[in-house]
Amino acid sequence: MTETVTVALSKPLANGDATITELTFREPTVGDLIVGDQMTGQLAKMTAILAAISDTPLPVFKKIGAKDFSKIVSKTGGLLGNDKTNNTTGD
Template sequence: MTDVSISLSKPIEHEGKTVTSMTFHEASLGDLAVTDAAAGGVAKTILLLAALSGQTEELVRKIKAVDLDAILEKVEPLTGNFFKANG
């Protein structure tokens, strides 16, 4: 599977830069393991999206909720059964 890029409907301002799109790679076990410390589903999603995009958790927290569905639709196939298993 290849990387997927997603254009954000709401740009993110982070550290003096404007982020208009994000690219995510196929998950490794290491990427999935970073979510182990998180207690809730949203927290796990934030940590996983940060790992898959190579971006910071702080940047990923700025993604608008309206963009999350589009991101998850494209990213879910890259994560095996992660989202089904972790709700």
């Protein structure tokens, strides 16, 4: 079973004719990590990987507000191997 994390956006995104109100992230593949590695700078790498693992075009993903981005980074830490603590509160 593949683990996924869904994050609701406080500000919806436009992707062509579609409106995105939430994004679902999956565990990254090596290919996703390579896409991120092609970017310069930590923020650019993280953004490229998160866009890839949510199947969101990078130009659309870049329009996410800073508050939503912070929430995404926090909630996807486990998928990216960045869990700092074991969360037992269910958050």
